[in-house]
Amino acid sequence: MKIATFNVNGVNGRLDLLLEWLADARPDVVCLQELKAPQEKFPRKAIEQAGYGAIWSGQKSWNGVAILSRGVDPVQTRRDLPGDPDDLHARYIEAAVEGVLIACLYAPNGNPAPGPKFEYKLAWYQRFLVHAQALLDTQAPVVLAGDYNIMPTDLDVYKPERWRDDALFRPEVREAFERLVGQGWTDALRTLHPEERIYTFWDYFRNAYGRDAGLRLDHLLLSPSVAQRLKRAEVDRQVRGRDHASDHAPTWIEIADA
DNA sequence: ATGCCTATTATTAATAGA
Numbered sequence: 001m002k003i004a005t006f007n008v009n010g011v012n013g014r015l016d017l018l019l020e021w022l023a024d025a026r027p028d029v030v031c032l033q034e035l036k037a038p039q040e041k042f043p044r045k046a047i048e049q050a051g052y053g054a055i056w057s058g059q060k061s062w063n064g065v066a067i068l069s070r071g072v073d074p075v076q077t078r079r080d081l082p083g084d085p086d087d088l089h090a091r092y093i094e095a096a097v098e099g100v101l102i103a104c105l106y107a108p109n110g111n112p113a114p115g116p117k118f119e120y121k122l123a124w125y126q127r128f129l130v131h132a133q134a135l136l137d138t139q140a141p142v143v144l145a146g147d148y149n150i151m152p153t154d155l156d157v158y159k160p161e162r163w164r165d166d167a168l169f170r171p172e173v174r175e176a177f178e179r180l181v182g183q184g185w186t187d188a189l190r191t192l193h194p195e196e197r198i199y200t201f202w203d204y205f206r207n208a209y210g211r212d213a214g215l216r217l218d219h220l221l222l223s224p225s226v227a228q229r230l231k232r233a234e235v236d237r238q239v240r241g242r243d244h245a246s247d248h249a250p251t252w253i254e255i256a257d258a
Numbered sequence: 259a260t261g262c263c264t265a266t267t268a269t270t271a272a273t274a275g276a
Contacts (some may be wrong), residue, residue, distance in 0.1 A: 009275085010265060033274085036266065061266055062274070109276055149276075168276060203276060204263035215276075247264080247276080 001098065002026070003146040004252035005218050007106070007201075011064070014039040015043050021239055022050050027252060028070050029097050031104035031145040033057075034246075035064025035090075042066065055079075057089035065104045065146070069097045076099065083127035091124070095234055099258055100226065102137065105146035112169030118167050121149070125176040133183055135223070141221040141258070144185065147248065149217055152177045152187070155197060156216035168217065186227035188220040188253045193233070200235050201248045209240050218251040229255040 004027040008014055011032060022030070030052070039058035047054050053073035056066035060147070069072045074095035080250065083093040110121030115194045135142045150173045154160040163169040181187060189198055199214025208214065222230060232254040240249040 013265070034265095109274080111276065113276095163276095166276075201276075205276095206262060208263095217276080244264095 001028045001100070001257065002252055002254045003031075003100070003102070003145060003220065004250050005031040005033070005104070005147070005220060007147040007218060007246060007248035009034050009036070009248065011037050011066070011212060012041060012043060015046060015236055017239070017242060017245065019046060019050055021236065021250060022052065025236060025250065025252070026070070027250075029074075029100075029102055029103065030033035030068040032066040032068065032112040033104070033106035034062075034122040034160040035059075035062070035066060037064055041066045043108075055093060055095055057090040057093045059230065063090040063092060064107060065106050067093055067095045067097070067102055067104050069095075072097065074102070081105075081124070081127050082131055084120055084123070087124070094248060099141065101140050101142045101222065103135065103142065103144045103146075104123055105144065105148070107149045109149050110173065113165065113170055114165035118170075121167060122176070123174055123233045125173065129176065129179060129183070139225070140223070141226045143226055144221040144255075146219070148177065148216055148219050150174060150177045151215050151217065152219075153191070156199075158199070158213040158215070168215070171189055172196065180221065184224060185221035186224075186230070188222055188227075188230055188233040189216070189235070191227075191233070192230065198235060199237070200251045202240055204247055218248060219253065220253050222253075226255060229258065
């Protein structure tokens, strides 16, 4: 079973690229972030014609998340991160697919830090930690996949000194990630590639992709029973090199059958 | 320290991203 996460940076603006990648990579499950489309503008028909069932949470202008699954419809279990009824950002959706619970997340960016946006990011992660623990407590097979907007360690940043005070790399957010892993989740890419520089994002400025000036922001965290089944974890970085690409690359794992 | 680029939304500029 191949499970991917992809911050598509506009699901309609980059629909052709998404469809090409789906045909090419043939993932069984895909978590999409930054749809940048309201609920009614999600390209449901094109996704269906590509062979995928889908659920999504859209929002005008920003955010937006979706879960696609090949040949079947995802069975939605949640479409909000619990803990704050006033948080209206479309940043979380959750579904059961083929016996695995899939959580698709798009964590807040948090810049500029310090400030209200950074406070929102920290509060969002507090809620996410509570919910992640609840998911672990069910002992179900769970994958937390998405754009975490956190580089967990220096190895995940092309030039760590430049990013120390950034909302994606400050100690507070790296500690949130550490606490998450400390609950018992497995960071799939880092576990299979402990020493390697792996990036999932290259910004549009300064020819970042050409210089390989990247960041590792997109993560798949696995509950213990899924971690035991982990076979591969990779980044489709060539997708970032395409014309009109998203600034993120698809990131995926393959797990053995249960 | 800032712009660099790209997208969306609303009307050629503002905002957000990371």
